Amino acid sequence: MTIKYLKKAEKTPQTGSDETRNIVADMLTKIEAGGEEVALAYGRDLDGYSGGVIVSDEMIAAAAATVSRQLKDDIQFAYDRVTKFAKAQLASVSEFETELSPGLWAGQKLIPIETAGCYVPGGRYAHVASAIMSIATAKVAGVDHVVACTAPHGTEGPNPAIVYAMNLCGADTILSL
Template sequence: MEYIKKATLSAEENSSEARKIVEGILADIRTNGEDAVRAIAKKFDNWDQEFVLSPEKKARLIDSVPEDVKKDIQFAYKQITSFAQAQRDSIQDFDTVTPAGVRAGQRVVPMEVAGCYIPGGRFAHTCSALMSIATAKVAGVPFVVAATPPRGEAIDASVCYAMDLSGADIILEMGGVQAIACMAYGIFTDKPANIIAGPGNAFVAEAKAILAAEGACGIDLFAGPSEIAVIADDKADPMTVTIDLLSQGEHGTNSPVWLFTESRELCDKVMELMPKLIADMPDPATPSQSWEEYGEIILCD
């Protein structure tokens, strides 16, 4: 095995450091509540406005979304909810008596409150709003709290439209660890979430994991930072492989990617293509750093 390109940093080390930071933030919020959240939001997002999105501000944001963008979001919403409904319909309650005379069965009961986190630091993730809030509503969750980071003076308008279309009952203009904590503890909403879903950066992922471990709420999964491993032979298309690696590496500066292959030619071609594709990205600095520090290409026997 030969490293054609080796990472200079370790994602595991990053996770340990992130956990320490998150534990401190959560302890502060548990002790000082809303005051701590306001101080943290001011520090990280320069945010000193209200956190719960008002109906008036929501209407202004939605009005600013171009009609063609709304149509795209509506199309995606219909695709996602139609599949979610079919999936929900396939999970049935039943009641049966076993041959030994034991009565057994299952009931499908939706959560009372779901917290949905929609990333928005570097990029506005409209799709994440649809995939978490809309599916929760199809599942029958009566109350959904959704949170996404502000971008300047407000959250992203298209994300706001997607959140509203999907049926969010409360929208928080808030991101990061503080948003996860507020949804879990019911801060500003008086509705503690039974479950929190949605992707985020390393700090968001650690916050979800810690809160789940302490029993504050359930979570969907430990989602983040994004990563990918591509295993390819000499028949793989180099451009496809490079794009697959880049599509995950551009999620954040600490997103690791790996290529395992038996083809030196593929290794060389990916090394050649990657800088060119990175240069064409809207924000080349992010994937450039993640590729430099966390990207690996391993030539195998």
């Protein structure tokens, strides 16, 4: 049987080259030294995005207003399914202690982390499902504060469907950088 590809991703420059590694290492060094100001400058220079890093409530509302009813329904459907499964999965895991030998105890406790960071691809290949699968499951697990980050898509800023999904899933802070 011959494999027939229905779609092929566009070829991109080789990412494993020494030149690429050196450029990225230099960028990270500059960001570490210069902080947010340098990171924002890279965003302007490379993406053409000059918006803020923190996505405001107003930006969230504006994004939601541009998402079609059908897409909102699809995102809600996926969110409901992922959340239902995550709750069932959480219920299937239990805490326990066992004494392996006199005085030697071992066990398992379920303690959610305080803060989780979730990256959601949002540039050329926006991926709404990543928002649902990472943010919704973190919230079901009991994570107190979820920070979600997505890349802006050029001068347009973050993908509205991504922002809508992040908000629906319970992201406490949404970043675009």
